[in-house]
Amino acid sequence: MVLAGLERVDGGTVSVGNERLDRMDEDDLARFRGRSVGIVFQSFHLMPTMTALENVAVPLELSGRRDAFERARVELEAVGLGHRLDHHPAELSGGEQQRVAIARALAPEPSILIADEPTGNLDADTGRDIIRLMFEARARRGATLVLVTHDRALADACDRRIVMRSGEIVEDVRAGVAP
């Protein structure tokens, strides 16, 4: 939350890259997210009135890119949804919706990709597909993937694992190799 500029801290400083989040106002934080952070939610949060293509195009449009729709198409094809561009969220399965959400998060090419329990609402097989997709994207783009999960095995697959309990960091391990 703090990393994505969604929550403000009561004290201290928050630096992401060269930017001081604690000094930004609401709108600056929104622009920071548009620029640098992609978020994938547990319950997808697609806009129900928009097609898959339009959903992915929104952050690109917000950042004023002229090729918003072409980029969105490329991103959707990359997550294997090239044949579902004009479908509305209600016409997509859970796994497909989450893939749209990943495409949307990746489209502006953020330096940080945050995923909050991205597989929590999916069955095991679909969940695995989604994770693979995210790890591949991270590897290909060189972005930082921050994954919030209760799945120990999944956490073990990451470069660095931070365990939190009641708001406190209880463990911080740099290990493992991406699958």
Add this chain to the structure above:
Amino acid sequence: MSGRSPGWRVAARLAAREARGGLSGFRIFIAAIALGVAAIAAVGSTSRAITEGISLQGREILGGDIAVRFGGETPPEAVSASLATRGRLSTVTLVNSMARRLDGEAQALARIKAVDVAYPLAGELRLEGGGRLADALAPGADGSIGVVIEPILADRLDVKVGDRIAIGRATAEVRGLIEKESDQVGTGVAYGPRVMMSREALAATDIVQPGSLVANTIRIALPDGTTDDAVAAVAAELKAAQSDSGRTVSSRLDAAPGLERNVDRFSQFLTLVGLTALIVGGVGVTNAVKAFIDRKRDTIATLKAVGAPGGFVVAIYLIEIGVIAGIGVVLGLALGLVPPFFAGGLIAAALELPIEIGVYPGELLLAAAYGFLTAFAFAIWALGRAHDVPVSALFRDKVAPERRLPRRVYVLATTVAVLLLAALAIATAADRFVAVVFILSMAAIFVVLTGVAALIRRVAGRLPAIGSAEFRLALRNIHRRGGLTLSVVLSLGLGLTLMVTLALIDTGLRRQLTSTLPEKAPTFFVLDIRSNDLDAFARLVEATVPGTTLETVPMLRGRITALKGTPVDRIDAPESARWALSGDRGITISDEPPANSTIASGAWWPRDYEGEPLVSFEDELAREFGLSIGDTVTVNVLGREITAKVASTRKVEWQSLSINFVMVFSPNTFAGAPYSVLSTAALPTNGDSTAERQNEGRLIRAVVADFPTATMVRVKDVLATVNDLVGSLTLAIRAAASIALAASVLVLAGALASGHRQRVYDAVLLKTFGATRARVLLAFALEYAALGFLTAVFALVAGAMAAWGVLRGIMDVPVDLDPWVALGAVVVALVLTIGLGLLGTFRALSAKAAPVLRNL
């Protein structure tokens, strides 16, 4: 949006995609805006159709291109001769008198119109069954005169074409019935049905006396093809030439200014009522936008999560709301175009007004502006909350407590929109004062209603948990934040307050006009008794109906030509006082202050005063004209200019219906001038209405037999006529007000429906805990009833105060709370809240428990 935001184009694109969700949550919003806009557009278009009709047919209404009004003055030869150089002339004289059956069995007040052979210069005078006017008005072989009359007068006297009637000292044969008289609008119909005769015949009737209510007009037909500009130029020239004579000049371009002014004022009043409907609808707009933003919380949060600044999100939804308001406005304009076609026809038929029905863009634009401004004013506050929807809402169910107020920029935007709305209402008003009072009262009622809602909620929360479970549940629901209380109190409160106000004004006015006649109110006004006939008249009255109280005053007619030396056409008098400067006024002379008036400033002149002419002026008018003691007033009486000094001002108690005048002069002012006497006759009353009616009939017959040129006006008839007029005006007001009430019902229904999900949840929980459906229903009914009742009580208090303000402050009429109005308001409120509320709740009762519990 700030400079670095994505811009309106992107916002519009996203808004278009967002709008695919459909209009389902906006039906009430659209209907409320459409209703208000329709009301304002309809009123505007209808009144414009009337004024446009008047100006398009100005020549027909005026009976020529230019009219010079001389009042009681006979047009001097020299003036007529100089006017004749401009074009063809026609002289018309209007005077009131009685038309009587020869057998004395019936008589009626009539408006006599004497015309010459040139009449009509413009327009048309059509007789039923055809026939030429000149033939009909030619003298009979036996010396009788020929007249044509309005059919309604023929009915009243029960005469037909060929019968004879008496007018003044002449016997007249009814030669025809008037079917159409195109200059009737311009010459007024309020004084009784028309009798037309030749100018020679008028002389034979002998009804024109010094002091008679006579209006002489010379109409001019300029050469064919004279342009509007040329007409205006001639009118201006004549005006300049006549400016200090007190004569008035009007042209076909302003044929009926008084009528147009009245139409404007009345339509302004109806527009304000329509604006009330819009503002009531505004509550529905707020409710709809609030619910919309609630529904869109996830989408808003998602947009912000992917980088949309708060202001940009608001812009997206503002565009959407704007389009929805646009749908309401367009619908309203379309609806508003329909009534003028029906109402216009009715008005045209009823008032014999020319009417030019059409599409008037100016009026529609105004209605649209009202619609958009209202929608914006009521939407932006709720919309502003979208700015601060936290993205964290997407991660957890717990919702951060909402700010009480939206950001300052949205509060500011709301304020600006409200001020613009007020400015528009004031700027387009015919009477700014009324508009300002309306807006201030509206604002006050709005603020007070919000306070009342808060108070009801707080009290409901503080009441101890006593009584039945149903009662406690009702109390808790009333107390619930974000519950129904505010929207119900606001929407129902505004509509009901307006209804109560109008109902009380209506009943107050009618009571004043009909049942609360002052005890010593006269039975008759008797006009045009000559001063030297006064003794004989008094003897006759006493002999016919002994015990009749006669009050007589000398009466002359004259018009004000200058105040403080400034000619009246250069005086910028306030709207409410202008009547006193236009046309002839009755004036009188007296040695002592008239009854029912008190000296407000200055002093009355001594008996047998012989100094310079003095006048006592009515206090309120004196103040409006800025007249003070020692200022001069110049009047033209019988063609003579007389200047008098203001010696005193008087407060007049007009309701007494006794004789009183704006101006009372010292008797030496008009020494030697001929005058007639105006009398009031108060017949003795003994509670026996049959006997009283017989007395009245006897007195009329006796007076008109001996004094054929006198005119008797029954006070009760006048009041009945006024009552009828008030009745038709009230009908229009009620129609407009019912639109406001319809808007309030609509908003109320919307508010009650929006609580539906909560109701279902409540009902399911209660049933789970073992409540029967009847008990659940009772709890809801109690809540609705309490809200309805409390709102009705407030509406009664506020409505009574508003009615008191109007009746007491503007018309000086007492107001009392009619129990029927009070009962009606309470019943309407209860039926609406309980009825509409339970209608929605009933379905909630049969909701299956499992799916609800699983989802919530």
